[in-house]
Amino acid sequence: MKRRLRLFAVFVAVAVIGLNPLIAPVSTAYAINGESSQQDLTAGVTDSANNSNLASDSASSASTGSQGASDNLAEEEIDSSVALDGGSHVSTDSYQYLYIAYPQLPVGVDQVIAFATPNDSDVIVDATLKLESTTGYTFLVKSSAVNTNTAAFQFGKDYAECGYDLISITYHLQGDDAEHIVDLMQCGYAFDIDASAVADDDLVEDNTNASVYYSDDSGNAIQAASIGDALVAANGEQSLSLASTTVNGAYVIALDPGHGGMDPGAQGNGKSEADLTWKIAVACKVKLEQYGFKVVMSRDQYGTYGGNDFLYRVQRCVSQGAQAFVSFHINSGGSGAHGAEVYAPTANGSSYTQASVELAQKVMNNLHALGLSYRGVFQMELGDEFAVIRCAREQGIPGILIEHGFISNSGDVWNYFSDAGCKRLGEADADAIIAQFPRSSWMDYSAVFDADYYLKNNPDVAKWANNDNDKALQHFINCGMAEGRRGNEAFDVQSYYNEYPDLRAAFGTDIVRYYEHYATFGKGEGRHPSGCASIKGMRTSLGGTDYSAVYDPEHYLEHNADVKGCYTKKVGALSLIDDAAVLRHFINCGMAEGRRGNEAFDVQSYYNEYPDLRAAFGTDIVRYYEHYATFGKGEGRHPSGCASIKGMRTSLGGTDYSAVYDPEHYLEHNADVKGCYTKKVGALSLIDDAAVLRHFINCGMAEGRRGNEAFDVQSYKNRYTDLQIAYGNRLDSYYLHYLTFGFYEGRSGAPFSNDELIMGVSFVNFDQMAGYYLSKVGMGVYPSDILKDKGAGTIIEFCKTLIAEASFEGVRPEVLFAQVMIETGWLRFGGNVSAGQCNFGGLGSTDSGVAGASFDSVGIGLRAQAQHLKAYASTDPLLGDCVDPRFSMVKRGSAQYLTQLNGKWAVPGEGYGEHIALIARELSCYVG
Numbered sequence: 001m002k003r004r005l006r007l008f009a010v011f012v013a014v015a016v017i018g019l020n021p022l023i024a025p026v027s028t029a030y031a032i033n034g035e036s037s038q039q040d041l042t043a044g045v046t047d048s049a050n051n052s053n054l055a056s057d058s059a060s061s062a063s064t065g066s067q068g069a070s071d072n073l074a075e076e077e078i079d080s081s082v083a084l085d086g087g088s089h090v091s092t093d094s095y096q097y098l099y100i101a102y103p104q105l106p107v108g109v110d111q112v113i114a115f116a117t118p119n120d121s122d123v124i125v126d127a128t129l130k131l132e133s134t135t136g137y138t139f140l141v142k143s144s145a146v147n148t149n150t151a152a153f154q155f156g157k158d159y160a161e162c163g164y165d166l167i168s169i170t171y172h173l174q175g176d177d178a179e180h181i182v183d184l185m186q187c188g189y190a191f192d193i194d195a196s197a198v199a200d201d202d203l204v205e206d207n208t209n210a211s212v213y214y215s216d217d218s219g220n221a222i223q224a225a226s227i228g229d230a231l232v233a234a235n236g237e238q239s240l241s242l243a244s245t246t247v248n249g250a251y252v253i254a255l256d257p258g259h260g261g262m263d264p265g266a267q268g269n270g271k272s273e274a275d276l277t278w279k280i281a282v283a284c285k286v287k288l289e290q291y292g293f294k295v296v297m298s299r300d301q302y303g304t305y306g307g308n309d310f311l312y313r314v315q316r317c318v319s320q321g322a323q324a325f326v327s328f329h330i331n332s333g334g335s336g337a338h339g340a341e342v343y344a345p346t347a348n349g350s351s352y353t354q355a356s357v358e359l360a361q362k363v364m365n366n367l368h369a370l371g372l373s374y375r376g377v378f379q380m381e382l383g384d385e386f387a388v389i390r391c392a393r394e395q396g397i398p399g400i401l402i403e404h405g406f407i408s409n410s411g412d413v414w415n416y417f418s419d420a421g422c423k424r425l426g427e428a429d430a431d432a433i434i435a436q437f438p439r440s441s442w443m444d445y446s447a448v449f450d451a452d453y454y455l456k457n458n459p460d461v462a463k464w465a466n467n468d469n470d471k472a473l474q475h476f477i478n479c480g481m482a483e484g485r486r487g488n489e490a491f492d493v494q495s496y497y498n499e500y501p502d503l504r505a506a507f508g509t510d511i512v513r514y515y516e517h518y519a520t521f522g523k524g525e526g527r528h529p530s531g532c533a534s535i536k537g538m539r540t541s542l543g544g545t546d547y548s549a550v551y552d553p554e555h556y557l558e559h560n561a562d563v564k565g566c567y568t569k570k571v572g573a574l575s576l577i578d579d580a581a582v583l584r585h586f587i588n589c590g591m592a593e594g595r596r597g598n599e600a601f602d603v604q605s606y607y608n609e610y611p612d613l614r615a616a617f618g619t620d621i622v623r624y625y626e627h628y629a630t631f632g633k634g635e636g637r638h639p640s641g642c643a644s645i646k647g648m649r650t651s652l653g654g655t656d657y658s659a660v661y662d663p664e665h666y667l668e669h670n671a672d673v674k675g676c677y678t679k680k681v682g683a684l685s686l687i688d689d690a691a692v693l694r695h696f697i698n699c700g701m702a703e704g705r706r707g708n709e710a711f712d713v714q715s716y717k718n719r720y721t722d723l724q725i726a727y728g729n730r731l732d733s734y735y736l737h738y739l740t741f742g743f744y745e746g747r748s749g750a751p752f753s754n755d756e757l758i759m760g761v762s763f764v765n766f767d768q769m770a771g772y773y774l775s776k777v778g779m780g781v782y783p784s785d786i787l788k789d790k791g792a793g794t795i796i797e798f799c800k801t802l803i804a805e806a807s808f809e810g811v812r813p814e815v816l817f818a819q820v821m822i823e824t825g826w827l828r829f830g831g832n833v834s835a836g837q838c839n840f841g842g843l844g845s846t847d848s849g850v851a852g853a854s855f856d857s858v859g860i861g862l863r864a865q866a867q868h869l870k871a872y873a874s875t876d877p878l879l880g881d882c883v884d885p886r887f888s889m890v891k892r893g894s895a896q897y898l899t900q901l902n903g904k905w906a907v908p909g910e911g912y913g914e915h916i917a918l919i920a921r922e923l924s925c926y927v928g
Contacts, residue, residue, distance in 0.1 A: 095169070095182050098189060105193045108544060111156035115169055115182070122149035127171035129153045134163035143171075156193065165190045251442045253288055253433060254317035256298040256327040256388060257281040258401075261305025266332035268407040271417055277328040279419060280404060283426025284326075284433070291434050296320045298327075314391035314399070324359070325392040325399040326433065330417075331406045338409040339373025340364065343386060343401040345393045346379040355398040355436065356389075362432035363402055370428055371415065372405055402429065439477040447519045447529075449476050450488035458485060481512045484572035491518060492530035494574050499528060501537035501579070509569040509576045538579035542587060549629045549639075551586055552598035553579055560595060591622045594682035601628060602640035604684050609638060611647035611689070619679045619686045648689035652697060659743050660735050661696055662708035663689055670705060701732035711738060712751030719748060719899050756897045756917050758873035760812045764923060766799035769817055772926040773799070777826045786835040792858040798827075805862040809870045809879055815898065816866055818919035819905075822912075841865035841905075843886055853885050872904065 101112040113129060127143040144154040151171065156164075166189040169182040257277040259265030265273025278301050285295045298313040299305060314325055331337070344360035345353045360377045368374040380389055392399020404425050405412035416425060451469035454476055455462040461480070465471035476487055484493060496514050497504065507513035518529060538553035540546060557564045557577070563585055569576040586597055594603060606624050607614065617623035628639060648663035650656060667674045667687070673695055679686040696707055704713050713734050717724060727733040738749050773782075773795055782795045792798040802820070806813040820840040821827070829835045832845045837854040838861030839845065845852030855861035864884040870876070871890035878887075895901050898913035898920075906912040 098166075098184075100189065100191055103191050105156060105191055107161055107193060107195050108157055110154050111191060112152060112154050113166070114150065114152040116151075117149040117171070117173070117180075120149055123174035124149060124151050125172045125174050127151040127153075127169060129155075129169050130167040131164050132167050133160065134165070135160070138167075139164075159193055161193045161195055163190060163192045251292070251437065251439070252294045252296060252321040252323045253437075254296045254298060254314070254320075254322035254325045255281045255285055255288075256313050256317070256325060258310075258327055258329040260299045260301075261303050261309060263305065263309075266330055266407045268332060269410055269413040269417075271330075271407050271413060273330040273332075273407060276330050276404075276407070276417055276422060279422035280328050280426040280429070283423040284328075284430045285426075287427050287430035288433060291430075292439055293433070293437075294321070296322045310387055311391070314388055314395060318395050318397065322397065324355070324397055324433070324437065325388065325395075326359075326429065327386075327388045327399070327401040328429075329401060329403050331403040332408045333406060335408055335410070337406050338412050339375040340367040340405055341375035341378060341403045342367075343378045343380055343389060343403075345385060345389050345399065346381055348382075350396075352396055352398045353393065356392075356400055359398055359432060359436040360400045360402075362435050363400065363429055366428040366432045367402075367404065367425070370424060372412070375403075440473055443516060443520050445473065445477070445487070445515075445519050447523045448481075448487045448491040448493075448515045449473060453488045454480070454485070481515045482571075484511055484574040487515070490529050491515070494576075495528070495530045495532040496522070497574070497576055498535045499532035501539065504579060505539070508580065509571075509578050511571050511574065511576065535577050535579060538577075539583045542580075542583055545626075545629065547583070547587065547597070547625075547629050549633045550591075550597045550601040550603075550625045551583070551629075553582055555598045556586055556590070556595070557582060560590070563590070591625045592681075594621055594684040597625070600639050601625070604686075605638070605640045605642040606632070607684070607686055608645045609642035611649065614689060615649070618690070619681075619688050621681050621684065621686065645687050645689065648687075649693045652690075652693055655739065657693070657697065657707070657739065659739055660701075660707045660711040660713075660749070661693070663692055665708045666696055666700070666705070667692060670700070673700070701735045702730075704731040707735070711735075711749035713749075715751045715897075716742070716747070716749045718752070718897055721903060752897045752899075756899065756913075758812065758815055758869050758896065758898060758901075759810050762803075762807070762813045762924075764803070764814050764817075766796060766803055768926055768928065769799040769803070769813070769923060770795045771928045772923045773821075773826070775926070775928075776821075777828075782827055783829070783835045787838075787858055790836070790838055790856075790858045790861075798858060801859050802862050805859060806866045808863075809866045810874070810876070811866045811869050812920070814920040814923045815916060816862065816869065817923060818916045819869070820862075820865070821919060822915055837861070839864075841868060843868060843884065855883070872901065 095115050095117060099112075099114040102109070105111050115127075117124065124143070124146045127146065129141040129143075130138065131141065132138050139155075139159075141153050141155045143151040145152045151169075166184045168184055171180050171182075172178075173180065257274070257280070259274040259277065261274075263274065265277070267273070281297065285297065288295050296317045298317050299309070313327075314322075317325060331341070342360040342364045344356040347353045347357045357377065357379060364374065364377050380386065385393070386401050389399050389401055405416050407413060407417070415421060451472045454472050455465065455467055455469075458480070461472060461475050465475060476485070480487065481493075486492065493511060493514050496518055497511070503514060503517060507517070518527065523529070540548040540551055540553065563582060564577070567578045567581045567585065569578060586595070590597065591603075596602065603621060603624050606628055607621070613624060613627060617627070628637065633639070650658040650661055650663065673692060674687070677688045677691045677695065679688060696705070699705075700707065701713075706712060713731050716734050716738060717727075717731070723734060723737060727737070738747065741747075742749065782798070784793050784795075787793065787798065792801055799817075802817055803813040806816040823842045824833075824835075824840055825831075827835070831842075832847075832849055832851045833839050833842055834851070837851065838858050839851075839853050839855060840861055841864075843853045843864060844850065853864070855864060860883050863880065867878055867880075867882060867884040867887055868890065870878065871884070871887050871892055872895035873893070874896075875893040895904055898917045901913045901916070902909040902911070
């Protein structure tokens with residue numbers, strides 16, 4: 001038999017043919033056997049009644065009927081050739097094996113494919129792999145390494161996400177000018193690049209724990225130092241099986257529901273063999289998995305399987321780690337033939353053939369116990385074997401074929417082939433497999449278990465086991481490890497879990513795997529069995545991204561008790577922090593919730609400080625963590641220290657609104673806006689400054705909201721009558737005018753101050769007012785000779801009366817005083833109005849010589865003027881009788897500010913209100 005490389009996969013050590021130590025969670029290997037075919041087989045066993053020949057007829061399956069009938073074997077059970085079907089397929093001597101590391105290749109990870117030529121003496125010079133994507137592109141990949149008759153291809157890290165079919169391998173041999181081509185098109189060899197397939201960073205990048213194995217002459221697994229060593233070993237005298245070298249340690253079981261696809265198998269009594277074998281296999285699978293076995297099924301319930309698919313089922317299952325192969329069938333023959341029979345290879349001194357015979361006997365005994373007739377256990381001679389038994393033997397694993405009664409016998413059908421009956425059959429088979437491969441045989445537990453220690457420290461177990469060491473081991477395997485019990489003094493599983501992040505990445509919180517790993521590999525690797533009280537090396541990277549700049553798992557757990565509680569698995573006295581799950585929580589939830597991942601990085605500060613990031617990411621807070629982790633730290637950006645938002649936007653669409661808009665002022669004076677555009681994320685407050693600016697532009701200006709301290713739109717509107725005529729009450733137009741023209745024209749957007757108001761309270765007194773008057777005009781100007789008969793012979797009396805009349809109606813006395821001085825020329829008169837009229841505001845006077853109104857006294861004249869000012873400045877009713885003859889002619893409330901008197905009291909009145917304000921301001925500041 002030709003030597004071939006096969007892969008050995010246990011726990012975290014997965015054998016991979018490749019240049020780099022890749023970890024392949026699931027690998028696919030195909031092996032083609034070059035041995036000659038045996039078209040006709042003859043069973044080497046007979047029953048007590050008859051010695052029936054087994055023919056190659058594919059119409060029925062084998063039996064040895066008590067009536068002497070010659071029951072026939074189906075092709076699936078007798079054909080020993082492994083030739084591929086169809087003339088267009090690869091011939092049996094095209095290559096020894098083909099290995100695909102990743103049937104589902106994660107994005108960004110290299111694929112590894114290896115193959116060997118048929119002859120061990122070949123020396124490959126070069127090799128080229130041709131493959132084609134499902135999108136129609138063709139790729140040629142040169143071999144990455146060659147060693148004698150083996151070659152490996154490493155590629156695909158930068159390939160697109162889709163499917164890839166292997167087309168051919170072309171190679172040249174040393175001393176041979178011919179070009180050799182292996183046609184793979186009809187074989188269906190393929191792989192997919194899938195974004196959902198995840199290659200763990202800790203296991204793929206810079207991994208030192210991956211291992212490549214070959215087997216020595218005794219079948220023991222030996223670790224190779226490199227791929228070169230493994231390839232050399234593969235071409236030596238060794239043959240490495242994916243199965244464990246200790247057959248009694250089988251724990252990955254392949255179940256083969258016979259027939260299926262295009263081959264329904266035997267038919268009879270309304271039943272189909274393929275359906276029955278599926279039901280039996282499923283029942284067996286359920287029970288085995290409950291016990292702890294990993295089960296590999298050779299086929300799906302439904303699918304398109306060729307008529308010769310059975311030739312490849314063993315190889316398919318071995319490529320998935322199978323360590324024993326059990327094929328389920330239903331017999332057929334004469335209607336009188338009934339009962340069960342089991343086939344195994346002849347025991348030849350090897351552990352796997354011996355285990356096959358023992359397993360077959362256990363199965364037969366269990367089926368007989370169910371009531372099926374005992375037809376026997378048949379050891380098949382070399383060369384006269386069923387295909388699946390031969391293939392299992394060639395792979396170096398136990399393999400049996402079970403015939404669970406006769407589909408042609410109504411009694412067997414009635415008693416055993418209902419759904420409930422199939423379940424009983426499958427569970428009986430499972431019981432036999434469990435008995436043959438008990439968990440205690442899967443490995444040597446001495447590194448983690450000592451019976452005396454276990455019984456002493458677990459009195460409940462001691463009572464149950466009656467201090468029996470074997471029962472103590474049984475409890476430890478079946479229950480104790482899963483409960484986190486300590487098996488001996490040396491090994492502390494909590495410490496082992498804590499210390500090794502590579503194991504946590506491989507096993508998660510499946511605590512049983514840690515015991516098994518130490519017993520099988522860890523002790524030999526020199527790993528520490530105890531002494532680590534706290535978890536080490538918690539993960540900070542996922543999917544190629546290093547989050548350590550924003551994430552410290554210890555800090556995250558310390559400050560997020562809910563996360564720690566959720567992702568700490570309690571197993572007995574153990575506390576297993578699932579650090580991978582904690583990291584995933586931070587990535588998938590914590591960042592979106594604004595949680596702080598470490599001491600250094602404050603996402604609120606990062607948001608506040610950098611307006612360029614806010615412009616790019618808005619309030620998508622996750623992007624800020626990602627940016628700092630990926631770019632920001634390297635750019636030297638500050639991770640913390642900014643308590644308030646900086647650089648809020650004042651420009652949009654090419655327009656700078658800063659002359660009328662200050663975001664801090666706008667937010668401070670518009671609580672509704674601040675509330676609307678402040679996103680609360682956990683403890684974070686994310687002010688969306690771009691949205692605030694848009695609100696001001698789209699709503700605030702139209703509503704007349706004040707955007708900053710400097711610009712008051714109402715003042716701007718009231719101050720400029722030309723703008724009022726142009727824009728009316730469209731307030732947003734005043735903002736835009738100021739931005740576009742007013743600012744550059746020197747117009748004032750400042751709010752009116754109190755000294756520009758007509759109405760209001762004053763603190764000016766008559767002495768101050770009189771003193772100011774005299775400071776302006778001196779003595780002798782005041783018309784005392786005229787006004788003494790009108791009630792104010794002195795300036796003091798005049799000022800007292802003015803303050804009283806103005807204050808009575810709520811007009812500011814300094815405003816009334818200033819207007820009197822402007823209208824009368826500081827009481828000099830000289831125009832159309834004379835002093836004796838007591839008309840100090842020119843009420844009714846015109847430039848055409850009309851003198852206007854006359855009043856009986858200084859008090860009434862000042863009262864009329866104050867009432868006229870109030871008519872302009874307020875809509876409140878007069879407090880006294882109206883003495884202003886023109887009061888009804890004024891549009892009430894049309895001039896609250898002095899500048900609004902321009903064009904109203906005085907026409908054209910340019911600067912009129914400003915002049916009044918100037919005098920009033922000087923009077924207010926006068927101190928004598």
